[in-house]
Amino acid sequence: MMKDRLRKLLCEMMMIPGLSGHEGRVRRYLKERLEELGLSTRTDMLGNLIATIDGDPALPSVMLFTHMDQLGFVVRKIEPDGFIRLERLGGVPERALASQAVLLCVGEGRDRPGIIANKSHHATAPEEKYKVVPYMDLYVDAGFGSAAEVRAAGIDIGTPIIYRPAVMELGGDRIAGTAADDRAGCAVLVEAARAIAEAKAGPMVHIVFSVQEEFNLRGAVTAAQVLMPDIAIQLDLILASDTPDMGYRGEVRLGGGPAMSLYSFHGRGTLNGTIPHPAMVSLFEEAAGRLSLPLQRSAHTGALTDSSYVQLVGGGVASIDLGFPMRYTHSSLELCDLNDLEGLTRLLAAGIGGIDSTFSLDRDDHIR
Numbered sequence: 001m002m003k004d005r006l007r008k009l010l011c012e013m014m015m016i017p018g019l020s021g022h023e024g025r026v027r028r029y030l031k032e033r034l035e036e037l038g039l040s041t042r043t044d045m046l047g048n049l050i051a052t053i054d055g056d057p058a059l060p061s062v063m064l065f066t067h068m069d070q071l072g073f074v075v076r077k078i079e080p081d082g083f084i085r086l087e088r089l090g091g092v093p094e095r096a097l098a099s100q101a102v103l104l105c106v107g108e109g110r111d112r113p114g115i116i117a118n119k120s121h122h123a124t125a126p127e128e129k130y131k132v133v134p135y136m137d138l139y140v141d142a143g144f145g146s147a148a149e150v151r152a153a154g155i156d157i158g159t160p161i162i163y164r165p166a167v168m169e170l171g172g173d174r175i176a177g178t179a180a181d182d183r184a185g186c187a188v189l190v191e192a193a194r195a196i197a198e199a200k201a202g203p204m205v206h207i208v209f210s211v212q213e214e215f216n217l218r219g220a221v222t223a224a225q226v227l228m229p230d231i232a233i234q235l236d237l238i239l240a241s242d243t244p245d246m247g248y249r250g251e252v253r254l255g256g257g258p259a260m261s262l263y264s265f266h267g268r269g270t271l272n273g274t275i276p277h278p279a280m281v282s283l284f285e286e287a288a289g290r291l292s293l294p295l296q297r298s299a300h301t302g303a304l305t306d307s308s309y310v311q312l313v314g315g316g317v318a319s320i321d322l323g324f325p326m327r328y329t330h331s332s333l334e335l336c337d338l339n340d341l342e343g344l345t346r347l348l349a350a351g352i353g354g355i356d357s358t359f360s361l362d363r364d365d366h367i368r
């Protein structure tokens with residue numbers, strides 16, 4: 001069953017550390033999964049994992065991609081008394097850091113757990129109680145009594161640190177855990193690759209598991225520059241807005257099916273985002289219609305994906321962001337629904353299968 005395979009892939013990948021720039025262990029896992037499907041893989045200089053499924057050369061080629069890295073920290077300083085200072089890597093929510101469990105990624109079998117210290121409550125003054133402590137002032141206690149002990153454990157400046165990997169199977173088919181962003185996308189992409197390879201028809205599809213998205217959103221660009229696809233389909237979370245604190249943001253519901261972004265813009269200094277190519281919007285609307293699958297819509301500022309940069313490669317790439325609804329983004333425990341992952345997988349296979357000789361990327365065919 002597809003849903004059982006998605007569950008296994010997601011739960012296994014949530015437990016594998018893969019900070020941006022340090023994706024090796026996740027890449028090795030995914031490489032094995034692709035090889036099980038009979039797909040051969042290659043890795044570029046940045047670490048992107050690429051597999052190509054051959055198709056009709058007369059049809060526009062597709063790059064179907066998702067990122068395999070996760071946000072976290074690196075060691076900034078080791079204090080003489082053995083406490084470890086953090087530098088942030090990616091969009092870490094500072095107000096949700098104190099008292100989190102972390103994992104210092106020294107190497108397989110040598111990783112060390114630690115906790116981001118929270119000042120003892122009994123010593124917390126009233127004026128400190130509702131204050132967020134900046135990450136610069138936080139420290140990790142990994143049980144060491146001196147800097148020498150820390151270094152003897154293999155921990156040094158630059159050592160990757162992630163939220164301690166965890167998976168919780170909640171009610172229904174909902175799963176909470178570490179880096180659902182974007183291991184859920186990776187699980188979907190493995191299953192989508194299976195479906196596309198089995199279809200043995202349609203366009204050439206390059207499957208890309210990309211790197212460093214949480215760092216600078218440009219890891220996928222090197223893959224696109226070599227593959228030069230006509231179409232780029234990016235998979236990642238879509239912000240769910242069905243919790244008490246998020247209602248004003250939009251209409252995306254967890255468990256309500258896959259979603260597509262009609263507009264994204266970062267809006268915090270990065271003048272970038274993605275407005276999808278109209279042919280891609282129609283393609284997936286029609287595919288969802290054929291499957292009688294609900295397709296949710298998202299449009300807001302505050303987030304962007306690496307499709308923002310991939311769309312600018314060469315003479316331009318017809319791009320779209322598709323995804324699964326997710327709650328509590330970038331927290332140590334993120335929440336997604338397996339039914340949405342299954343729907344997204346089916347949507348991808350049907351949409352890509354719908355790219356035939358009648359499909360046009362000519363903007364003039366899509367004037368409304």
Ligand SMILES: [Zn+2]
Nearest residue numbers: 181182236237
């Ligand atoms: Zn992501």
